Amino acid sequence: MNDRTLQILEFPAILAQVADLALSGLGRSLAGALTPRTQAAAVAELLRETSEARWILESAGAPPLYGLADLSETFRRAEIGAVLDPLALQGIADFLRGCRKTREFMLKRLDQPQAAMVAGYALGLVPLPELETEIERCIRDGQVADDASPELRRTRREMARLQDRIQSKLQQLLAAPAAREWLQEAVVSFKEGRYVLLVKAAQRQKVPGAVVGSSGSGATLFIEPQAVTQYTAALRQLEAAEQEEVRRILAQLSAEVAARIAELSRDLEIMAQYDLAFAKARFSRASGxxxxxxxxxxxxxxxxxxxxxxxxxxxxxxxxxxxxxxxxxxxxxxxxxxxxxxxxxxxxxxxxxxxxxxxxxxxxxxxxxxxxxxxxxxxxxxxxxxxxxxxxxxxxxxxxxxxxxxxxxxxxxxxxxxxxxxxxxxxxxxxxxxxxxxxxxxxxxxxxxxxxxxxxxxxxxxxxxxxxxxxxxxxxxxxxxxxxxxQALWIAAKLGMFPEILANAEARLAGASSLRQPDPAAPPEASALPDGPVEPAPPAASAPPEAVTPAGPAVKIGDMVSVPFLAEKGVVCTAPDAKGRIRVLIKGKKMELPLQRVELLIPAEQLYPADYDLNIVLLTKEERRLKHQMGRKHLPGVARVVSPEEQ
The missing domain is CATH 3.40.50.300 (P-loop containing nucleotide triphosphate hydrolases)
Structure with a gap:
């Protein structure tokens, strides 16, 4: 499949959403690596996997994918003979428990036709209860447990006995009446693997023992009293024996893991596939x-x-x-x-x-x-x-x-x-x-x-x-x-193009259309206005202007109308002409528009008294003044554009 197309169509963004719904890094990696298949049979199987996983999710809930993590590096180290640390072994035990629980969960649904294929994956899971139990017996809370072996239990008990004896001896020294003279502070501290007392440097000779260190100022010495030296030495030997036994136990468990690497690796693949399948199911449910x-x-x-x-x-x-x-x-x-x-x-x-x-x-x-x-x-x-x-x-x-x-x-x-x-x-x-x-x-x-x-x-x-x-x-x-x-004019209007430019464009578009191919059925378009003031004919004294309705709303001078394609309101300046065009005053500017482009909002008689002079609304103060002066006498060099009704 074309990689550029995948990017153009934002397919990686979809995979990222699916990956976010996976529970493990393995599942997220598989989701991110999904690619479109080109064989119908393969595509049908992948879709069936998603459908069955969603059915299980909605009918029984999510499977118990406990402990699912990318253990491939851990398995590799075990296979080459490395000794695994307690946390790594505990992770394997958690994973084995998840495999066992998931297998039990899925096999209960194996006979359901809506889940047969996905549930059948569990038949490939190999439960390793002995290994799971042995690791859980030997490793607890990320540490090798005392009961991992009789030798380790005996050694740690002896270590605890010696530690108690050392603490007891040191407490006796602290409680002695003379200790006040040489003690800097009446506490037992632990430094460089030894139990020490905080002694004043000037009183060093009063406390037999080994100086382990000193404070930054040199005023305090950390001294291991001679009374506990033999116990400390014995404790060091027990600690070495403990470490040796711990290493032996870890090596034995690691060897048992290495012996089952094939089964463990297969289980990991199946569990990762389950994680992917249910991530796809969650995505399906979330997106409908x-x-x-x-x-x-x-x-x-x-x-x-x-x-x-x-x-x-x-x-x-x-x-x-x-x-x-x-x-x-x-x-x-x-x-x-x-x-x-x-x-x-x-x-x-x-x-x-x-x-x-x-x-x-x-x-x-x-x-x-x-x-x-x-x-x-x-x-x-x-x-x-x-x-x-x-x-x-x-x-x-x-x-x-x-x-x-x-x-x-x-x-x-x-x-x-x-x-x-x-x-x-x-x-x-x-x-x-x-x-x-x-x-x-x-x-x-x-x-x-x-x-x-x-x-x-x-x-x-x-x-x-x-x-x-x-x-x-x-x-x-x-x-x-x-x-x-x-709909270029609508886009321009939506983005804020000036109304007079839109009207001009409508007029030019109408002219171009008529030159190309006259179409009597086409709606009339807006046309440009001449420069200079334009005024309406005043209402006749005998009767108000008649409403004209050539394929549009019945409007007359003074009516308030809306102009939807401009998202504006205005006042009608002229009655419709023979072509169904009117002039509308919008935000102080007059525009010539097809009657079909406007909608009647409020008739003039509901806005103004019967004898109201509409020139007050339709003409500017300067236009009214000029009209009044020209009505009284001739003004050389002065011209005024009047509306068609005045001609």
């Missing part, structure tokens, strides 16, 4: 995963699929490809979910082929591919002097050289980064080549030429990321069978 059905014909059918790395509650993906068509061209706004849809299909395919359940509804189906190939992200590289277009083409060339009938190809923004006409032509040729090679392909694009090609080409289908045209918001839902629009 299911085992998909498998096929080798390139058919993908996802229901309610979710990207496992997206936080919150992402919109589920429903998709079917590989049966009626093999190439899907996805269009829609840049933030509408095209890339997430591509990544979801690719990542869930990799997960399933690695034996992981996928977050989707029951009944989902995935193909087993030999290659999953992806070009997602701009791939720009300064170090390699690659532009966005060059990086894309370099990656796509590599994909074209590897793809075949059992390939899943994912390309984001195919043909982008160059002249649109050439990019669209090249992208269409690439998609056609992939189809001819037999690959299942999902590609996103903004090029209308590719959308048009997918409408008529055999084996191709358009797909659109659903968009709420009423509220101008993406729905993040893939709709197969129809092309989508890029």
């Amino acid at each position: 995963g299911v085992a998909p059905a498998l096929n080798e014909t390139g058919r993908i059918r996802l229901a309610g699929a979710r990207h496992p790395l997206l936080a919150g509650t992402p919109v589920p993906l429903d998709l079917a490809i590989g049966q009626d068509y093999r190439s899907l061209v996805i269009t829609g706004p840049n933030t509408g979910g095209k890339t997430v849809a591509l990544k979801t299909v690719g990542l869930l395919t990799l997960m399933a082929q690695a034996g992981l359940h996928i977050p989707a509804a029951a009944g989902s189906e995935l193909a087993v591919f030999e290659e999953v190939l992806a070009d997602i992200g701009d791939g720009q590289s300064i170090a390699q002097s690659l532009s966005t277009f060059s990086a894309h083409i370099t990656n796509i060339i590599a994909i074209l050289g590897q793809c075949g009938q059992r390939s899943l190809v994912l390309i984001d923004e195919v043909g982008t980064g160059t002249d649109p006409a050439e990019g669209a032509a090249l992208a269409t040729a690439i998609l056609e080549y992939l189809y001819q090679r037999g690959a299942v392909t999902l590609a996103s694009t903004h090029y209308p030429e590719i959308k048009q090609y997918a409408l008529t080409a055999p084996g191709f289908r358009n797909g659109a990321m659903a968009f709420d045209r009423q509220n101008l918001k993406p729905l993040y839902r893939l709709v197969v069978g129809q092309p989508g629009a890029s």
Whole structure:
């Protein structure tokens, strides 16, 4: 499987989540090493392992994987004849207890069809009760126990007797009346393996014995009294005998471990596999995963699929490809979910082929591919002097050289980064080549030429990321069978583009569309406004302005409306013209908009008294002053743009 694709689709991040759910370093290592398999039988077995482990987890709880740790280095040392320390031996005993308990736990479920394979792993575990019992008898709390051998028990008892005698002698010296003269402090201390008293340096001659050391100032000497010297010497001999016996016991236990290395190593492999299986089961439960059905014909059918790395509650993906068509061209706004849809299909395919359940509804189906190939992200590289277009083409060339009938190809923004006409032509040729090679392909694009090609080409289908045209918001839902629009103006508005620029762009877009191919069914677009003040016609004295409703809400001058695609409110400056356009005052600026782009909020009669002068709202103070002056007399060199109703 292509390593670059694994990184692009964030497969290592999934493995990291599975590894975090393992109990041991061995399980975490196995989880991190998972790779997608390419044979359907192997994939089916891996998925069955996960399914059975989850069934056991939910019906009986986690198995008792006691003492599971990476003991491979310990086993290696024992095999070459090294003497293992007490902690290492205790770790082996704990591991053997875990093997025994896990075997008992699993064999109880061997006759359950939902767990037969995973429970059957336990048949390979070799219990070693004699070795487990012997180590536990000899090692307690990380130390060799007194009862490990009769000789060790006798030696330690004699050592304890001598220690008591030494303490008794020293206490007698401390209690003597004359001790006050030469004692620096009335305590028994232990220094360099000997029991000593703290004696004043000036009174050295009053305490017969060996000077073991002195304080930093030299005022205190640490003296082992002559009265306990013979006992200390005997104690040193017993300590040497104790160490020799301890070493003999450890060597004997190590030899017993070495004799069973083959069984122990096999048990370690099985227990590590159990750790991995139940880490996968925990991941499945945490992500709401299911085992998909498998096929080798390139058919993908996802229901309610979710990207496992997206936080919150992402919109589920429903998709079917590989049966009626093999190439899907996805269009829609840049933030509408095209890339997430591509990544979801690719990542869930990799997960399933690695034996992981996928977050989707029951009944989902995935193909087993030999290659999953992806070009997602701009791939720009300064170090390699690659532009966005060059990086894309370099990656796509590599994909074209590897793809075949059992390939899943994912390309984001195919043909982008160059002249649109050439990019669209090249992208269409690439998609056609992939189809001819037999690959299942999902590609996103903004090029209308590719959308048009997918409408008529055999084996191709358009797909659109659903968009709420009423509220101008993406729905993040893939709709197969129809092309989508890029919604660039919505994106710009969402990011804060100036309203007057958006209106200008709408007008230019409408003009370009009419030049390319007039479409009477297309909704009218916004147009640019002339420079200078624009004022509405004042309300007629005889009657209020009539409401006009050419395919839009009934609005009149003075009504308050909302403009959803700008997320703003404004006041209507003019009645709709013959083309259904109105002018709206928004934040002190007048914009010409199609009637379909606004929604009536509050009628004018609910906002103003019947005789209210709307010029106060619709015109600036300077505009009102200029209008008043021009109504009284001619002002040379002064001009004012009036609304259509005044002409």
